[in-house]
Every structure is written in C-alpha cells, then in structure tokens.
Amino acid sequence: MLKSNLFTLHYPPPQIIAKREEVRRELLQKSPHLSGGRITRIFQSDLKLLFDLYDRIFFHNYFRDHFTGRLLLSFSTRMTKNAGMTVYPRNLKNLSPKEERYELRISAVIFFSYDKLERDKVVNGVKTRDSLEALQLVFEHELCHLIELHCFKESSCRQERFQSLALNLFGHTESCHQLPLIPEIATAKYGLSIxxxxxxxxxxxxxxxxxxxxxxxxxxxxxDAGGLYRDRAGKRYSKYYVPLALLKKR
Ligand SMILES: [Zn+2]
Structure with a gap:
C-alpha cells in the first residue's frame, strides 16, 4: 500500500467493529501482561504489540513495509488529563522520511482508574465496555495523528481533515474522551473538590x-507564618501533598 492510500482507507462500521475485536483478541493472546479487558498492568511492549496489530489489521502493514522514520511508544505517569498524545519535532516539515520521529504517549493512570466510577465512558463518540477498549480507542486517535503528520506534516483533531480520517478509519464521531479523571473520582469517592x-x-x-x-x-x-508561599493579601502558607484518603473535609 502506498502512502497516499493511507488517507483513502475507509471501512464500513461493522468492519471497524470486527477489526477492533480482532486486534483485542490477538493482543490478549500475545501479551503476557494482559489477561482480560480490565487493565491492571501494562508495559511498553504491549503498546508495540498493539501498534503492530493495528498496522496489520487496519493499515495493510504500511508502517512495517514503508515507514522509515522512528516511532516511539511510551506510557506517561504524568499525564492525568490527556489520555494520549502524539509528540513530533518542530521542524518536521524539513525532515526527510528517514528523519521523521514520532512518539505516541499514552497515559497509564487514566486506564487504571477506569473502573473507579460507575457511569458510561465514551471515547471519541464510542461507548466503551472496559479499559482495554478505551485504550484501543485512545490509541486509534493517536494513530490518526500519526498518519496525518506522516502525510501532511501537521495535524489537528479540531480540523475536518482529521475528523473524516478518524471517522472513515475507526468510526470516531468525536475527538475527546469522557474517562474518569482524578478530580472527578476525588469528588465522587471522597467528596473532595478544589x-x-x-x-x-x-x-x-x-x-x-x-x-x-x-x-x-x-x-x-x-x-503558616513561616511558609514559603504568599497569597495576594500577603498571608503565608506551606504546601503539602496529601493522599486523598487522608484528608478530612471541614
Ligand atoms: Zn487529538
């Protein structure tokens, strides 16, 4: 398959669902870390597996056969709001195909927190049934960024070009997730808010x-009169990082 064909891939919705299931099935078979749809531990090698499966099942092995740049897949422990992110060099436009570099960064904590709230969890307009499916949906979104960057050297999920790619390839009707985030979990579980x-x-x-x-x-x-931090009124404070379970509301 040629690079120009990446952007013309179009699967009907039942085929998307079948392909997504195929990725899931094979990932569960091949990963020594995953045993079901509920992610309790996951490693970088699982992202590599996931990428290779998407490449084969959705992209006809385009990346394996034709991509000559570098691709890094990683988990971030710092990302608590974004579920995924695609990072690329600022001078991407001036780079030759061999110099292209991308990093697909996935939040770990968001998927570990998936079951902390009982409510619908929609990702990219698709209702997910467990954290593994949510991970796939987030990964698919980042794959669309990767393809758009690779083909056009720029990418925005607010623009129509991206949105039609995400719809044609993966059936995404939105570019956002409604996965439980820590502040919402804190409010629901501990009754605590900012x-x-x-x-x-x-x-x-x-x-x-x-x-x-x-x-x-x-x-x-x-x-704290001797604290390092001062508010506008000149009052001084000390800063503490406290696990939510140890806080009592007054
Ligand atoms: Zn995006």
Whole structure:
C-alpha cells in the first residue's frame, strides 16, 4: 500500500467493529501482561504489540513495509488529563522520511482508574465496555495523528481533515474522551473538590488548609507564618501533598 492510500482507507462500521475485536483478541493472546479487558498492568511492549496489530489489521502493514522514520511508544505517569498524545519535532516539515520521529504517549493512570466510577465512558463518540477498549480507542486517535503528520506534516483533531480520517478509519464521531479523571473520582469517592477546607494529620499533629489542586494527591495550602508561599493579601502558607484518603473535609 502506498502512502497516499493511507488517507483513502475507509471501512464500513461493522468492519471497524470486527477489526477492533480482532486486534483485542490477538493482543490478549500475545501479551503476557494482559489477561482480560480490565487493565491492571501494562508495559511498553504491549503498546508495540498493539501498534503492530493495528498496522496489520487496519493499515495493510504500511508502517512495517514503508515507514522509515522512528516511532516511539511510551506510557506517561504524568499525564492525568490527556489520555494520549502524539509528540513530533518542530521542524518536521524539513525532515526527510528517514528523519521523521514520532512518539505516541499514552497515559497509564487514566486506564487504571477506569473502573473507579460507575457511569458510561465514551471515547471519541464510542461507548466503551472496559479499559482495554478505551485504550484501543485512545490509541486509534493517536494513530490518526500519526498518519496525518506522516502525510501532511501537521495535524489537528479540531480540523475536518482529521475528523473524516478518524471517522472513515475507526468510526470516531468525536475527538475527546469522557474517562474518569482524578478530580472527578476525588469528588465522587471522597467528596473532595478544589477549594474545599480540609484537615489532615502528620505525625500526630493536625493541619488545616485549602485544596488548591488535585492530581494523584491533593495539594493543600496550610496557613503558616513561616511558609514559603504568599497569597495576594500577603498571608503565608506551606504546601503539602496529601493522599486523598487522608484528608478530612471541614
Ligand atoms: Zn487529538
């Protein structure tokens, strides 16, 4: 298959579903880390497997046979909002095919948090049944970025060209995910939100403060005359990173 054909691939919806299932089935067969649709651990080698399966099942092995650039597949432990991201050099337009470099970065925490909330989890307009399917949908979105970058040296999922590619290839009707994110889980599980007054204990001593950020832990600002941080009114604070389960709402 030629590069120019990548953008003309078009599968009818039943075929997309069948191909996506085929990828899933083979991934579960071949990965020593995955045992079902619920992801509890996953490795970079699983992303490599996933990529090779998509390449074969959706792209007629275009990447295996014709792509001469470099492709890195990685998990990020820092991405807590974006489920996936495609990174490429700024000077991509000036690079020869051999110099092309891309990195598909996937958030790990979002997929591990998948089951923490009971509600519909739609990714790219498709309702997912488990975290593995959600991972596939996110991966598909990044593959569309990869193809668009490879063919046109620029890519935007807000533009029509990307959206028709994602629709034709994978049946995506949107470019976003509604997977549970940490602040929503914090609110649902612990009743905690940004701006809440909370207390927590460190070595038997109780501290009172205000939540100003929630990632894997909450960032709590505690009034402290000797603190390093100062608000607009000149009041000083110390900053604490506290696991959500240890916070008490006041
Ligand atoms: Zn995107």
């Amino acid at each position: 701006g809440d007054r909370v207390s927590f204990q460190v070595e038997g001593k109780t501290f009172d403060g205000i939540i100003c950020r929630i990632t894997k832990r909450a960032t709590v600002m505690v009034p």
